Amino acid sequence: MHGNERVAAVFDQLADLLEIEDANPFRVRAYRNAARTVRALGRELSELRAEGRDLTTLPGIGKDLAEKIVEILDTGTTEALEELHRRVPAGLEDLLQVPGLGPKRVRALHAALAIDNLAGLREAAQAGRLRELGGFGAKTEQTILEAIAARRTEERRHLLVDAERQAEPLAAHLRDLAGVKQVVVAGSYRRGRETVGDLDVLVTARRGSAVMERFVGYPRVERVVSKGPTRSTVLLAGGLQVDLRLLPERAFGAALHYFTGSKAHNIQIRRLAQRQQLKINEYGVFRGDDRLTGKTEKSVFKAVGLPWIAPELREDGGEIDAAREGRLPRLVERRQLRGDLHVHSRNGDGRNTPAELASAARDAGLRYLAMTDRPPRTAGGIDTRRLRRQWGRIDVLNEELEGVTLLKGVEVEILRDGGLDLPDGLLADADLVVGVVCEDFGLNRARQTERILRAMDNPWFTVLAHPTGRLLLECDPYDMDVARVVRHAAERGCFLELNSQPRRLDLADVYCRMARDEGVLLVIDSDAREVNEIDYLRYGVQQARRGWLEAAHVANTRPLTALRKLIAAMRP
DNA sequence: GCCGTTTTCGGCCCGACTGTTTTCAGTCG
Numbered sequence: 001m002h003g004n005e006r007v008a009a010v011f012d013q014l015a016d017l018l019e020i021e022d023a024n025p026f027r028v029r030a031y032r033n034a035a036r037t038v039r040a041l042g043r044e045l046s047e048l049r050a051e052g053r054d055l056t057t058l059p060g061i062g063k064d065l066a067e068k069i070v071e072i073l074d075t076g077t078t079e080a081l082e083e084l085h086r087r088v089p090a091g092l093e094d095l096l097q098v099p100g101l102g103p104k105r106v107r108a109l110h111a112a113l114a115i116d117n118l119a120g121l122r123e124a125a126q127a128g129r130l131r132e133l134g135g136f137g138a139k140t141e142q143t144i145l146e147a148i149a150a151r152r153t154e155e156r157r158h159l160l161v162d163a164e165r166q167a168e169p170l171a172a173h174l175r176d177l178a179g180v181k182q183v184v185v186a187g188s189y190r191r192g193r194e195t196v197g198d199l200d201v202l203v204t205a206r207r208g209s210a211v212m213e214r215f216v217g218y219p220r221v222e223r224v225v226s227k228g229p230t231r232s233t234v235l236l237a238g239g240l241q242v243d244l245r246l247l248p249e250r251a252f253g254a255a256l257h258y259f260t261g262s263k264a265h266n267i268q269i270r271r272l273a274q275r276q277q278l279k280i281n282e283y284g285v286f287r288g289d290d291r292l293t294g295k296t297e298k299s300v301f302k303a304v305g306l307p308w309i310a311p312e313l314r315e316d317g318g319e320i321d322a323a324r325e326g327r328l329p330r331l332v333e334r335r336q337l338r339g340d341l342h343v344h345s346r347n348g349d350g351r352n353t354p355a356e357l358a359s360a361a362r363d364a365g366l367r368y369l370a371m372t373d374r375p376p377r378t379a380g381g382i383d384t385r386r387l388r389r390q391w392g393r394i395d396v397l398n399e400e401l402e403g404v405t406l407l408k409g410v411e412v413e414i415l416r417d418g419g420l421d422l423p424d425g426l427l428a429d430a431d432l433v434v435g436v437v438c439e440d441f442g443l444n445r446a447r448q449t450e451r452i453l454r455a456m457d458n459p460w461f462t463v464l465a466h467p468t469g470r471l472l473l474e475c476d477p478y479d480m481d482v483a484r485v486v487r488h489a490a491e492r493g494c495f496l497e498l499n500s501q502p503r504r505l506d507l508a509d510v511y512c513r514m515a516r517d518e519g520v521l522l523v524i525d526s527d528a529r530e531v532n533e534i535d536y537l538r539y540g541v542q543q544a545r546r547g548w549l550e551a552a553h554v555a556n557t558r559p560l561t562a563l564r565k566l567i568a569a570m571r572p
Numbered sequence: 573g574c575c576g577t578t579t580t581c582g583g584c585c586c587g588a589c590t591g592t593t594t595t596c597a598g599t600c601g
Contacts, residue, residue, distance in 0.1 A: 024573080025584090026573070026574080026583085026584050027573050027574090028573090029573085029574095029584075030573035030574055030584095031573075033573090033574080034573085034574090059574095060573090060574065060575095061574085062573065062574050062575080063573095063574095064573060064574090065573070065574085099599090099600090100590090100598090100599070100600095101599085102598060102599050102600085103598095103599095104597080104598060104599085105598070105599085134592090134593095135591085135592065135593085135597070135598075136591090136592085137591060137592060139590085139591060139592090140590095140591070140592085143591095198601090200601090226588085226589055226590070227589090228588065228589055228590095229588095230588075231587095231588055231589070232589095233589090233600095233601095243601080245588095259601090263601085266585085267584095267585075270585070271584095275577090275578085279585095281585075281586075281587080282586095282587080283587095
C-alpha cells in the first residue's frame with residue numbers, strides 16, 4: 001500500500017480506534033471524511049505536496065490533518081496512530097468489522113471479558129459467555145457466531161454489471177405485484193459507480209399492498225436480515241445486500257434524492273437548505289413544521305434554488321457550485337456516440353466476423369467501427385500478412401456495407417521500453433493505432449510513466465487503451481503518474497480511451513475529468529469480443545458522465561470525417 | 573478535527589430496526 005491509499009487507511013484506523021475509545025464523534029467523523037477526500041482525490045498527495053500546494057485547501061483537511069498527511073507520506077504512519085495502538089489492541093479493529101458489533105459493544109467486550117481478537121470472540125460466544133454481558137443476549141451471540149463462520153466480516157463490493165443483473169429482475173418481480181406504482185434502484189447504482197456495495201430499492205404502492213412479503217419472498221433471497229413495515233433488508237444468493245424502502249408517494253422525490261446520495265452530496269445540499277431556514281430529509285423539504293415539497297427530485301433541488309443535478313455528478317465534486325452558477329455540464333449521452341474505435345473480431349481474440357460486428361454496430365446506432373485485432377505472434381515473428389489481408393477485406397466489405405463504415409485499425413503492444421511491437425511502416429497504413437500495455441505491470445512509477453510517454457510519441461500512435469490497466473476488484477492500476485500522461489496526451493494531441501468493459505471502466509471518472517480539464521479528447525470504446533458486448537458502451541458513457549464529460553470531450557461523438565481529420569492531425 | 577456571506581466558538585443528519593430493555597441503547601445506512 002502506498003501514497004493516498006496508505007493515508008486514507010491510516011485515517012480510517014484512527015477513526016476506528018478513536019471510536020472505540022469513545023472520543024468525540026465529530027472528531028471521528030473528521031477522520032473518516034478526510035479518508036474519503038483522499039481516496040476520491042484523483043491526484044497523488046505526494047505530487048501536490050511536491051508542487052507546494054497547500055493541503056488545507058482540500059475539503060475536510062485542516063492544519064492538523066495536513067501535517068499528519070505529510071507525516072504518513074514520509075514514514076508510513078503517524079505518531080497519533082502509534083500512540084493509540086499503545087492503548088487500544090489492534091485486534092479490536094477486526095471486531096468492529098463483525099456485523100452488529102459497533103464501538104460500544106467492542107469496548108464492552110474488551111472491558112468485561114478481555115476479548116481483543118476474533119478468535120477470542122468466537123470462543124466466548126461458543127462458551128455462552130457473551131449473554132452474561134448487559135446488552136447482549138442469546139440471539140446476539142448466535143448472530144456473531146454465524147457472521148464469523150461465514151467470514152462475513154468485511155464488506156464486499158460488486159461490479160455494476162453484476163449488480164444490474166440482480167437488480168433488474170428483482171425490480172421486475174416487485175413491479176409485478178398489484179398496487180405497486182414506482183420501483184427505482186437508487187444509491188451508488190443510480191449514480192453509476194463502477195462498483196456498488198449494496199442496492200437501495202425505493203417503492204411506492206397503494207396502501208395495504210404486500211410489498212414487503214413480495215420482497216422477502218423473492219426466490220433469490222438467501223437470508224432476511226431485517227423486516228419492518230417501511231424498511232427491510234435481505235441478502236441475495238451471491239452476497240449482494242438489498243435494502244427496500246416503502247415510501248408514501250408525496251415523499252418519493254425527497255427519498256429518491258436522499259437515497260441516491262452520495263452522502264457527501266447530501267450533506268452539502270442539507271447545509272445549503274439550513275442557510276435558507278429549510279430542512280431536507282427523506283420525507284420532504286420543510287420550513288419549521290410546514291412541509292413544502294418532496295414529490296419529485298426536481299422540486300427538492302428547486303427548493304434550495306438549484307436546477308436538477310444528474311445522479312452521476314452527485315459526489316460533492318463541485319456540482320453544487322456549478323449548479324448554482326448555471327454551469328453544469330451537458331453530459332454526454334449514449335445516443336451521441338457515432339462510433340467505436342476498439343473492437344476485436346474472429347481474426348483476433350473475438351468471436352464474430354467483421355461483417356457481423358459491423359451490422360451489430362449499425363443496429364446499435366453507430367456509423368463507424370474500427371477493427372483493432374492484434375496480429376498473432378508466430379515463430380518467425382509477428383504475422384503481419386494476415387493483418388494486411390484483413391485490411392484488404394475491409395475495403396471490399398465497405399463497398400457493400402450501408403450505414404456503417406469499418407476502419408482499418410490495429411492493437412499494438414507497448415513494449416517494456418516504450419517501443420511499439422509493430423513496424424512503423426505497417427502502423428502508417430492503418431486508419432488508427434490503439435496502444436496497450438499487457439506486460440510488465442510491475443515497473444516502478446518513473447519507468448512505467450516514461451514507457452507510456454515514449455509510446456505516445458510514436459508518430460502513428462492514436463489511442464492509449466485502458467490507460468491504467470486496472471481490473472476492478474481484481475487488480476490495481478499499475479503505478480504511473482497519470483497526471484503526466486494526461487498532460488502529455490494534451491501536448492501530443494492523441495486520445496485517451498475510456499474502456500467500457502465493465503471490469504475495466506478505465507480511465508476512472510476522476511481521470512476523465514482531469515483529461516477534460518487538460519483539453520484531452522477521450523474515446524469511449526467497447527473493446528468488444530463479441531456482438532453483444534457493443535452494448536457495454538453504455539457503461540462507458542455512464543462513467544464518462546461521472547467524469548463530467550460532454551459530447552465535445554469525446555472524440556467518437558464526431559462524424560467520421562471530423563474524426564479522420566483529428567487523427568490526421570496527430571500524424572506527420 | 574473541520575468550518576464560517578448569520579458564527580473564530582459552537583455547531584457538526586437522523587430515522588428505522590433489532591434485541592434487549594421494561595422505555596431504550598446500539599448499530600446501520
